[in-house]
Amino acid sequence: MVEPTPLRPASLHEEVATRLRSMVFERQLAPGQWIDELALARDWQISRTPLREALKVLAAEGLVTLVPRQGCKVTELSEDDAEQLFPVMALLEGRCAFEAVRRATPADVKALRRLHEVLEKHAAANNIDGYYRANHEFHTKVQALAGNRWLDRATNELRRFVRLLRGRQLNWPGRIEASINEHRVLLDAIEHRDAARAERAMHDHLLAQLAALKALRAHERSQGSERHA
Template sequence: MVDPTPLRPASLHEEVAARLRTMVFDRVLAPGQWIDEMALARDWQISRTPLREALKVLAAEGLVTLVPRQGCKVTELSEEDADELFPVMALLEGRCAYEAVQKATPADLKQLRRLHEALEKHAAAKNVDGYYRANHEFHTKVQSLADNRWLDRTTGDLRKFVRLLRGRQLHWPGRIEESIGEHRQLIDAMEKGDAQRAERLMHDHLMAQLAALKALRAHEEAERSTQHA
């Protein structure tokens, strides 16, 4: 017999997982940081059981790493991870742009234009955090417009790891100006219905992010070496 008891829309551990996920993406919990389970349980007034269940969910997603007998820490992407991840994302997001152009309605393109205008505003103000958030929203919308459940699933899963970097490449001098220039070309291709050009531009946009990230990391490493010399 089926249990007639109404189910809650979300169990406690799912709610906790959603909150933790947001903290990771917003870098409230930074990459490599150990998670203080006792402090979180105290602050949220919950037992450690739903918290541990939530951490298992995030571990399955790859956002946190469970270390036996030590605890749990936020996943930190290495340079090798970034080198391998961004080319794959470039292919996937390029395909998203291609299919989005083929399926987008005039109303969809108007919405994309509004998202682009938000990017323009943040770029002009050199607001890195605002630009990062608007950029994520723009890319997510393009992915949605592609309306391909297999592409959406794969791209969405990998986008979580890109979000662990939280737009660090935008801190490289001149990167915001370069990025908004790339977006201007992209929105132009999409509005003109040029799917192949949009695919190429989106691909190159992701690879430019990787190049800026590598330049930033090399600069930071050089500074550390100078300080320790």
């Protein structure tokens, strides 16, 4: 009998890719920022080979862009990207909510209620960072409860690009208050087992995020124009 080949731990470049991915999502590496490979290799005490392999992984995922003879920079979503991305995410996450309602157990609904209560606390404190993290956890939970591997795959693929924005729209005045109200409507639909209403609520919630992001970007452009006038 042939002895099985022992499983190997994750390779170094996979560990580096995980760390880089986290830095991108946490905006420690900001959208549009050039990645200093030499500095990272020095700080992490690794050679540039696993770092470059890791960057190729993130490039394949669309999180960074490799520029020939210049290096690598973090992907930055344009306004057109956001306009095209959010309506698709609204469809996907709306379907997640629909299927989650049909599959969720009473214990699952209670778990969502607890996550919502965390959102309420951060909203009351106007804690943008805390609200963003709790919101991501809530949406991830709804997606998991849907239990549809194909929907899961498509949603995960696009959610990483939404995470590049890291909830920027929450900086728009009144957005946290509007967002928590949208979540209340969504949770009420889930608790009443109204799958169609939950789907609409989630869909509209994503489009409201887009509207707030557009308003914020328009305001930033106008402020920039005034400073250079």
